[in-house]
Amino acid sequence: MNFSVLTSQFWPLLINGLAVGLIYVLISLGYTMVYGVLRLINFANSEIFMVGTFATVIVTRDIFKYTSAHEALHGFRLIATLLLILLASMLFSGVTAVLVEIVAYRRLRSKGTNRLASLISAIGTSIMISEAVRILTKSAPVPTPRLLNKFFLFTIGSVKIRIDTFLVIISAALIFFMVDRFVTKTLLGKAIRAVSMSEETSKLMGVNLNRVISATFLIGGLVTGAAAFLYMQVYETTVFNVGFNLGLAAFTAAVLGGIGNIRGAFYGGLTLGLFEQFASAVIGGQWKSVTVFTVLVLVLLFKPNGLFGEAIQQSRV
Amino acid sequence: MINLRDKGAQLWEGWNRPKRVTFAVIAVAIVGLLPFGGDFSFTSILNTPVSSYQSVLVYPVGMFVLMALGLNIVVGKSGLLDLGYVAFFAIGAYTAGVLGIHTHLNTWEILPIGMGMAMIAGVLLGLPTLRLRGDYLAIVTLGFGEIVRIVALNTQSIGASTGIPSIPTPPKTFGLKFDIVHNNSYFWVVLILILLVIWMIRRFTVRRPGRAWEAIRQDEDVAILMGVPILRYKVWSFSIGAAIGGAAGVIFASKTQYVAPNMFTFNVSVLILSCVVFGGMGNIWGVIVGGVILAYLPERIRFISNARQLVFGIALVVIMNVRPDGLLPRKKREKLGAVKEAKEVPNG
Numbered sequence: 001m002n003f004s005v006l007t008s009q010f011w012p013l014l015i016n017g018l019a020v021g022l023i024y025v026l027i028s029l030g031y032t033m034v035y036g037v038l039r040l041i042n043f044a045n046s047e048i049f050m051v052g053t054f055a056t057v058i059v060t061r062d063i064f065k066y067t068s069a070h071e072a073l074h075g076f077r078l079i080a081t082l083l084l085i086l087l088a089s090m091l092f093s094g095v096t097a098v099l100v101e102i103v104a105y106r107r108l109r110s111k112g113t114n115r116l117a118s119l120i121s122a123i124g125t126s127i128m129i130s131e132a133v134r135i136l137t138k139s140a141p142v143p144t145p146r147l148l149n150k151f152f153l154f155t156i157g158s159v160k161i162r163i164d165t166f167l168v169i170i171s172a173a174l175i176f177f178m179v180d181r182f183v184t185k186t187l188l189g190k191a192i193r194a195v196s197m198s199e200e201t202s203k204l205m206g207v208n209l210n211r212v213i214s215a216t217f218l219i220g221g222l223v224t225g226a227a228a229f230l231y232m233q234v235y236e237t238t239v240f241n242v243g244f245n246l247g248l249a250a251f252t253a254a255v256l257g258g259i260g261n262i263r264g265a266f267y268g269g270l271t272l273g274l275f276e277q278f279a280s281a282v283i284g285g286q287w288k289s290v291t292v293f294t295v296l297v298l299v300l301l302f303k304p305n306g307l308f309g310e311a312i313q314q315s316r317v
Numbered sequence: 318m319i320n321l322r323d324k325g326a327q328l329w330e331g332w333n334r335p336k337r338v339t340f341a342v343i344a345v346a347i348v349g350l351l352p353f354g355g356d357f358s359f360t361s362i363l364n365t366p367v368s369s370y371q372s373v374l375v376y377p378v379g380m381f382v383l384m385a386l387g388l389n390i391v392v393g394k395s396g397l398l399d400l401g402y403v404a405f406f407a408i409g410a411y412t413a414g415v416l417g418i419h420t421h422l423n424t425w426e427i428l429p430i431g432m433g434m435a436m437i438a439g440v441l442l443g444l445p446t447l448r449l450r451g452d453y454l455a456i457v458t459l460g461f462g463e464i465v466r467i468v469a470l471n472t473q474s475i476g477a478s479t480g481i482p483s484i485p486t487p488p489k490t491f492g493l494k495f496d497i498v499h500n501n502s503y504f505w506v507v508l509i510l511i512l513l514v515i516w517m518i519r520r521f522t523v524r525r526p527g528r529a530w531e532a533i534r535q536d537e538d539v540a541i542l543m544g545v546p547i548l549r550y551k552v553w554s555f556s557i558g559a560a561i562g563g564a565a566g567v568i569f570a571s572k573t574q575y576v577a578p579n580m581f582t583f584n585v586s587v588l589i590l591s592c593v594v595f596g597g598m599g600n601i602w603g604v605i606v607g608g609v610i611l612a613y614l615p616e617r618i619r620f621i622s623n624a625r626q627l628v629f630g631i632a633l634v635v636i637m638n639v640r641p642d643g644l645l646p647r648k649k650r651e652k653l654g655a656v657k658e659a660k661e662v663p664n665g
Contacts, residue, residue: 255453
């Protein structure tokens, strides 16, 4: 236990917590939106994230042919390249998410089997994806070439902000804002909200259920892909099980904010990111996933609808 | 598709007691003689190419069948999805390791302690989390499985990442030696445990706990209305499952004589769950068939060893989509309930 870091390292922890938290926010959208429409946990979301990180590597390394020896890019070329990679990563994750829905959920949904079956088939899909990648990469971590020259941008208080942290915070906040707008303002967003309120009623109102569910998976996947891209800009390596701990944390964030609630995911992700950073500074980084898990159990025990959530109906299997 | 489970049950119910006893004795005898199967020419097809056949029969085959039966009480009987079953296995194994090294207790004395420890862990985890429904429970147990591993990995006094080496083997019992060349003895011990568990589950199924679990699995709300104390029976189901996992852990540790955190990953939980789901949730014989197939095939067919997890993932998806009740589904009567449950509209 080392409480002195809380004061001496306050600003760096705060900034890192914000960056980590915002990545959680994006991943937890994948959980929370799917839960909203299906009332099922999207178990494969961590694998959708993992596919995104590998897409980032593949596009940077094999399509743009950048190597680790390559010198960093600048100016317009940097921005254009990063944007393209971001789009590719989002696309890969989005397509994976749609495929997951078709393989794991659609058939079972149309047959009307019980929820345990959907849950297990989702877990199976998730194992399938991560194992395929494990065998292809031979369990080895895969680095991505660095495109961004990591210099310190400016100083807040006593902390220098590095460009990648800045990039994560700004873009994640922007992406979240866009998703929130999309869901509240567009017709498809309205349909998604309608389905999460009542599947039956929205069907009667002429909502095409399968299309809305696919769209929800697609949006969740796109956002998770963006999170994967941002993650790779900071950490620069990925491995087949990269999504496991992040997925658990992001799910915790979703529960913390009230699962099914998009704005809740925002607060939940930030809270968890900050809490995790400060807690692991005090009790040691190796216990990070333990703190996340403890938060999850405590929240489920005392505030099952989330700290910021509106009351959602109890789920059932 | 033909329902072997129902055919088998019909046949069994048509028999009188002596016939049933004879059948059971012959079946147990055949299974008990399996370790010798590798020695004869006409059964040597059973031999596994890499690891010793007798050793494979104990771990993974026997051990997975035992754990799958334990998990079946939780997942199959009561419908609670436990994704961290490996935690109880690990607790049993570590109990055997710590007590075996630091005390003079032998394996048979440690066995009930290991089961007790796993049970306590089951109750401690179950009491807060079993109030939750379905998918939350899945993710909490998944987290719990990882936490146990991380705690073992970061605790110096139980060997951290190196684990506990040179755990003592069981003493000579009834003339049976237990060591690295005498795998048959372990197999018979596991077989006895499996038979005990089968007997226990069959007793439970026809008595109050079994009916309560069945009610909880089919419809929790109705179960509450009918006055079933659901939390109590859920915790019971959870901790009995945990105790069986703990027993498997103790035997496992005394066989491998070594435990380390990396033996207890999420993959093991998935594997055991696959055995249950593949064979048929809720049906003892289905679970046993599932366990035997999924544990034995990767050892027998070399090339799927590396891709074993991948195959399990695919098996889970395919089985759920094609035959959601598994290879040997539970009884028709119980299935009728499942159909009703499914038709009910999940309104949000």
